[in-house]
Amino acid sequence: MKQMEFNRRVLLQSATAMAAIGAAGGLNMGSAQAAGPLKLWTIGIAKVGAKDWSAMAGQAGIEIAYNAKSARADEAIQKMVVGDGSKLYDAMSDNGGGMEDALASQGAVVELDTSKIPNWKNILPIYNPGGAAAETIRHKGKVVAVPYISNADSLAYNYDKIGADIDSWEAMFDAQFKGRAAMQNDFGPTLTNTAIYLKESGKQDIDNPSNMNPSEVKGVCQFLIAQKKKGQFRTFWDGFGNGLNLLASEEVLVSSCWEPIQIVAAKKSKMDIRYGTMKEGHQTWNNAFMLTKGGQARGQSDAFYKLMNVYLSTWFGARTLATFGFGPQMQGVNEYVEANPKDFDAKTKALLAARLAGKADRYAVKGNSWQNVFPTHIRDYQDWWARVQAA
């Protein structure tokens, strides 16, 4: 019954939005209408409210032409910088920290006028100038991206099997989990999280875990090689399905992974799989949307800003938190959930409050380090990661 009500409500909202679009079109007010639908290049989890993009389009009052994008930063950068991305897409999402700078420095994306996004006033304070995440959406001090999800990646653990909570990365390298631990098969998050652990536990001097110098990379990788040789890791996972399977099938009891993996693994296995707050810190990240140079030239700026206003609305924030467990980028989500009891029952409300509290705890840890997709010494990262693999 609840599902039916929800569907009816979404339908009514969509119909209202469509009527608004029609009216705007009739009055010739929408420049986006003149330019056709907003060609959006992004990942499927950037939408909420419906299985397709209708709810997002309805909320924004625009038309969206969705183009599926992989989760690979290299592919996106290549397409936008040396390929035809700007011709094909009006707006795009990134694949983690550091991409905005790369794309903006090449002129592939344009500076944004945040005054055209009414909900910008609700954005998390960490994005304001001088905030911890301010630079993740700026290039040379100018805003070039609008964040829509974020998180502090942590360690998931099987509470049913372990029987205790975990609050330190020490568990990942603890002999009691020998052969039952997994990290990601990606030098970025794995080296960063290990570096955070080594730095904060005083085992290695590291200046910036997200942008290490060659000797720091070497130290972190030598530590991982020693762990690997001891048989600590069951495997290094790659992709959502792999990470999920490892936890849900009890192959591993501790895994450094994305929060949605923990959420789905707990549901699938019906076990108490938890996502901890690590006292040493976490790799924090966000995903953001950008307006391409081509999109601006084709007159899609207004449509882009309307959609970005939705991404910074509590309507989106509450739903992305409920559906995927991703962190909302605006304030007021709890208040929105409280004000909409028909959409969020008591159980869901408690769950969302717990998730938000968990994120707040993780974000508050001093040792956190922001994701950096392209560190300065990337070649050293590559070479040493190959040695970890070969060990």
Place this chain on the structure above:
Amino acid sequence: MGGSDITAPIPAARLRLQRRLSRALFLLPIIFMLVFFALPLALTVVWSVFERTMFWMKPGFTLFAYENFFFSARLENFLSSMMHSSVSVVVSFVLGFPIAVFVRRRIPQVAQHRVILLFILPFMVSEIIRIFALRPVLQRTGLVNTVLLELGVISEPITAILYTPMGVIIGEVMSFLPFIVFAGFLAMEAVPKYIFEICDDLGAPRHRVFLDVILPLAAPGIFAGGVFIFVNGLGVALLPNILGGPGAVNAGLIATQAISALDFPLAMAVSAIMMATLLGLLYLGHRLFDLTRILSPIN
């Protein structure tokens, strides 16, 4: 009814045209090889010596990508994936070739191709699904362990069959076994059936028939099937990714990871090295077994 006179001489111009068309027809395979093999290979080699830039590469000449491959842990990774692929070839031969021999010798000729067709069926399922489907079978709580535990054969789950080199080898065998069955069957088709009858009449023991008659005659097909498996084992990145242990890689995954780091010359160098390995193997195989014999049933 004024029919044309078939004994009339064909005009010289038409003859010339026919000859030119025949010659052009022979050129088609050469053009095909140039466009779809030689040109991409040449470009791969050329790009592998370009200089890496931040997002792409620029024309130049440097062997840095090769140095980066041969004087790093990547060579070790490449060699270990070659070793795993070699083991997969041997296991596939042991399991697959007897199937080819059995179908050729024991199944009635009219049904042989249909039976062989059955081996195509797994290929109609996406490779990623086939490989993923192995995990519920091999994992700690999977089918194999559950059955063995229930039967009391083991007291602890076997963990050596997944997320290990053995897991990768099992995946390679399950994925590529049909290659050796096909190639073996093709090779066996080149062996006239009366040869087996003569062997039977002379009372030759089975192992002698296999070692002295079947193997030498079917060697080109076995070699070709083996090369298919070996090269796929080196190149299909999914296998170590899904079934391998911590950091398991093959050449395909080395190239993929180089691309992820926007190191295109390195990815090209890995591809060029793989192609060189393949060409070297084919040359060796041709010298040893005359690979054109595979096509003798068609001739």
